[in-house]
Amino acid sequence: MSNSIRRIGKIGVAGSGAMGRGIAESCLRAGASVLLQDTSAAALRAARKQIERSLQHSVDKGIVEAKNIEAWLSQLEVSEDVAAFMSCDLVIEAVPEIPDLKLEVLKRIEKNVRDVTIIATNTSSIPVTKLSSSLMDPSRFLGLHFFNPVPRMNLAEVIPTVLTDSTVTAAVEYFVREQLEKTPLTVADRPGFAVNALLIPYLLSAARMLDLSYASADDIDNAMKLGCGHPMGPLELSDFIGLDVVAAVAGSIYAETKDHACIVPNNLRRLVEAGQTGRKSGQGFFKYADNVPTTSGPQST
Numbered sequence: 559m560s561n562s563i564r565r566i567g568k569i570g571v572a573g574s575g576a577m578g579r580g581i582a583e584s585c586l587r588a589g590a591s592v593l594l595q596d597t598s599a600a601a602l603r604a605a606r607k608q609i610e611r612s613l614q615h616s617v618d619k620g621i622v623e624a625k626n627i628e629a630w631l632s633q634l635e636v637s638e639d640v641a642a643f644m645s646c647d648l649v650i651e652a653v654p655e656i657p658d659l660k661l662e663v664l665k666r667i668e669k670n671v672r673d674v675t676i677i678a679t680n681t682s683s684i685p686v687t688k689l690s691s692s693l694m695d696p697s698r699f700l701g702l703h704f705f706n707p708v709p710r711m712n713l714a715e716v717i718p719t720v721l722t723d724s725t726v727t728a729a730v731e732y733f734v735r736e737q738l739e740k741t742p743l744t745v746a747d748r749p750g751f752a753v754n755a756l757l758i759p760y761l762l763s764a765a766r767m768l769d770l771s772y773a774s775a776d777d778i779d780n781a782m783k784l785g786c787g788h789p790m791g792p793l794e795l796s797d798f799i800g801l802d803v804v805a806a807v808a809g810s811i812y813a814e815t816k817d818h819a820c821i822v823p824n825n826l827r828r829l830v831e832a833g834q835t836g837r838k839s840g841q842g843f844f845k846y847a848d849n850v851p852t853t854s855g856p857q858s859t
């Protein structure tokens with residue numbers, strides 16, 4: 559496949575969860591058209607509502623004009639049908655971090671797009687090269703890893719494999735820099751890419767310290783907020799990312815590296831097993847009411 563650098567007009571996003579809807583919103587704000595696809599109609603309804611709320615919030619804060627919202631929302635289509643991707647220039651997969659599911663979804667996406675469509679995965683940690691094995695044409699495929707919440711986070715990792723056509727990498731770097739106005743960080747397909755290779759051992763260390771009763775959850779978080787100027791402590795950040803996501807990413811990095819720093823501590827694993835996956839479930843290391851941490855305490859489950 560060959561792609562000269564050109565503006566991407568329509569973006570497809572598979573999966574309308576925390577990341578998919580954030581990616582969709584960022585693309586809308588950049589003036590692009592978006593087709594947001596999910597197998598769950600309820601998830602699509604929730605995603606549209608959340609995008610509307612987030613855009614309205616920007617109007618209320620005086621960051622954007624109200625007339626923009628109508629124009630942006632008119633560019634948003636939602637569908638449960640993967641065949642709707644046929645009109646897209648770029649399709650970004652953002653379904654749960656389950657290798658077999660991603661392989662299956664990517665295969666289905668490729669069957670439903672044009673030859674020139676670029677396909678990307680938002681995986682946090684699954685080797686992009688491994689995912690490319692599901693495609694007939696891996697030269698059109700790469701990792702494009704956004705951060706949560708996407709509209710506010712200005713970095714996107716671009717992860718080409720050895721099979722990715724260099725023009726595809728250039729087109730995606732251009733899309734991130736010139737259209738989304740975010741910073742593209744092109745990084746090799748190594749365990750955890752750049753950000754998670756640094757972040758995950760740090761988050762797991764905080765959970766391990768809590769498990770070993772170094773200090774309370776509040777105090778561990780305050781150590782990094784007050785002592786190092788971090789806007790969020792590691793336990794609150796883990797809850798924000800989703801403890802299931804943190805555990806899945808750690809598992810993928812560990813599978814490749816056998817680095818003990820990526821072994822999931824018992825307390826975190828138990829919370830995930832109990833469905834207490836953090837902010838999205840209302841309970842993780844902290845309890846949440848109206849999306850604000852309310853109470854805390856060691857969770858040596």
Ligand SMILES: NC(=O)c1ccc[n+]([C@@H]2O[C@H](COP(=O)([O-])OP(=O)(O)OC[C@H]3O[C@@H](n4cnc5c(N)ncnc54)[C@H](O)[C@@H]3O)[C@@H](O)[C@H]2O)c1
Pocket residue numbers: 572573574575576577578595596597598601652653654655656663680681682683703704705706798799800803
């Ligand atoms: N949460 C984060 O902070 C974060 C950050 C960066 C990257 N990621 C990565 O982004 C991806 C998505 O994470 P998330 O947090 O948005 O997950 P999520 O669980 O919030 O959303 C996943 C969505 O995918 C949908 N889905 C499931 N199967 C599908 C299918 N076959 N076709 C279409 N849609 C399907 C679900 O209905 C759900 O709406 C994962 O790979 C994750 O590792 C997450």
